[in-house]
Amino acid sequence: DGGITQSPKYLFRKEGQNVTLSCEQNLNHDAMYWYRQDPGQGLRLIYYSQIVNDFQKGDIAEGYSVSREKKESFPLTVTSAQKNPTAFYLCASRADSGRTEAFFGQGTRLTVV
Amino acid sequence: AQSVTQLDSHVSVSEGTPVLLRCNYSSSYSPSLFWYVQHPNKGLQLLLKYTSAATLVKGINGFEAEFKKSETSFHLTKPSAHMSDAAEYFCVVTSTGTASKLTFGTGTRLQVTL
Numbered sequence: 001d002g003g004i005t006q007s008p009k010y011l012f013r014k015e016g017q018n019v020t021l022s023c024e025q026n027l028n029h030d031a032m033y034w035y036r037q038d039p040g041q042g043l044r045l046i047y048y049s050q051i052v053n054d055f056q057k058g059d060i061a062e063g064y065s066v067s068r069e070k071k072e073s074f075p076l077t078v079t080s081a082q083k084n085p086t087a088f089y090l091c092a093s094r095a096d097s098g099r100t101e102a103f104f105g106q107g108t109r110l111t112v113v
Numbered sequence: 114a115q116s117v118t119q120l121d122s123h124v125s126v127s128e129g130t131p132v133l134l135r136c137n138y139s140s141s142y143s144p145s146l147f148w149y150v151q152h153p154n155k156g157l158q159l160l161l162k163y164t165s166a167a168t169l170v171k172g173i174n175g176f177e178a179e180f181k182k183s184e185t186s187f188h189l190t191k192p193s194a195h196m197s198d199a200a201e202y203f204c205v206v207t208s209t210g211t212a213s214k215l216t217f218g219t220g221t222r223l224q225v226t227l
Contacts, residue, residue, distance in 0.1 A: 006156075101162050109154065
């Protein structure tokens, strides 16, 4: 089946640790995105990538890092510099950067313990 | 620049009655508009999209929306609500002039009661 796979579904992190969230798509899409979702705040853009080996900061990039070494993969690392990382993280992809719709993964819920 | 305003953070309807979720947008270019639905702890699923073709757009599960340029609106409607429609709904705008960014509204939580 074509789609976007995020893993793990739930992730627990101790304070001071870096963690990496996985996002893989087999839709052959060029553009990929990471969003953070907090209650009552909608979705906020962390990073996005329009092509392989290129990515741009979104609105809340501080404390996060990404890579785009392969077209199908766009992992997100939540670093210890992110002060409030507990949230629901959503990965998305689009066929291009024009006016097409985005397809979303099922999300990863990160909790700092 | 572009923005989206969902006018209601919470809407409650009785099962079998009409649903109206309101969305206003702002865009410097010709916009594409989308409605997504999100069930708890799930990803977002596309309900319908407007990309400059017909202004009345039909989507999945009986939902539809009408693009009104003069009112800068893209309200989502459904003639008869079902219990399974209870979820969070997001209105989203993008355009060719935004370097591929999607702009999301803050969401409307739809509650359906018996």
